[in-house]
Amino acid sequence: KQEVTQIPAALSVPEGENLVLNCSFTDSAIYNLQWFRQDPGKGLTSLLLIQSSQREQTSGRLNASLDKSSGRSTLYIAASQPGDSATYLCAAYNYGQNFVFGPGTRLSVLP
Amino acid sequence: GAVVSQHPSRVICKSGTSVKIECRSLDFQATTMFWYRQFPKQSLMLMATSNEGSKATYEQGVEKDKFLINHASLTLSTLTVTSAHPEDSSFYICSARDRGQGVDTIYFGEGSWLTVV
Numbered sequence: 001k002q003e004v005t006q007i008p009a010a011l012s013v014p015e016g017e018n019l020v021l022n023c024s025f026t027d028s029a030i031y032n033l034q035w036f037r038q039d040p041g042k043g044l045t046s047l048l049l050i051q052s053s054q055r056e057q058t059s060g061r062l063n064a065s066l067d068k069s070s071g072r073s074t075l076y077i078a079a080s081q082p083g084d085s086a087t088y089l090c091a092a093y094n095y096g097q098n099f100v101f102g103p104g105t106r107l108s109v110l111p
Numbered sequence: 112g113a114v115v116s117q118h119p120s121r122v123i124c125k126s127g128t129s130v131k132i133e134c135r136s137l138d139f140q141a142t143t144m145f146w147y148r149q150f151p152k153q154s155l156m157l158m159a160t161s162n163e164g165s166k167a168t169y170e171q172g173v174e175k176d177k178f179l180i181n182h183a184s185l186t187l188s189t190l191t192v193t194s195a196h197p198e199d200s201s202f203y204i205c206s207a208r209d210r211g212q213g214v215d216t217i218y219f220g221e222g223s224w225l226t227v228v
């Protein structure tokens with residue numbers, strides 16, 4: 001059974017810093033892995049989706065990497081801004097099953 | 112634009128009443144949809160898998176008589192919280208699987224915030 005963990009649980013950084021959020025999964029036979037953002041009281045916003053055959057995906061200041069063999073993914077945020085403050089969730093998808101979510105990392109970017 | 116629409120986005124209901132949340136796939140037929148629930152400051156947990164034309168498969172610990180799931184068409188699944196109680200207040204989100212044209216992609220709805228007073 002797939003299990004997903006995220007480190008750290010919470011992170012507070014000053015504006016402008018580059019930061020890395022970590023996600024680990026136990027079953028490396030994933031079909032894809034997705035990073036989401038969730039603002040308080042809001043729904044999910046999909047940030048990046050990495051297929052199992054890919055090693056990374058980039059969108060603007062965001063870069064997500066995937067290492068299936070080690071069961072890890074990282075989300076890199078460059079030049080963080082206060083508007084990046086949110087909870088970031090990673091979710092692993094095994095083919096024919098369902099997404100399993102991690103507990104999330106609560107990010108606060110201080111002005 | 113969104114390919115999975117969830118409605119309502121927010122709902123407040125009185126304790127003891129029932130409330131229905133709809134999940135629609137807009138651009139594809141979804142034989143499988145999923146319902147998740149998120150407790151405060153916790154992650155999203157799968158409640159049930161909804162299969163078109165058949166009974167939903169519930170995860171362990173989820174009361175199927177309380178959380179009624181209907182997937183009567185290829186584009187619509189509904190979650191009905193029956194006899195709602197304040198502890199049912201939560202964030203509910205659906206996702207739908209697109210297996211058309213050789214792909215296997217899951218799209219998420221926007222989620223629904225339920226408050227039971």
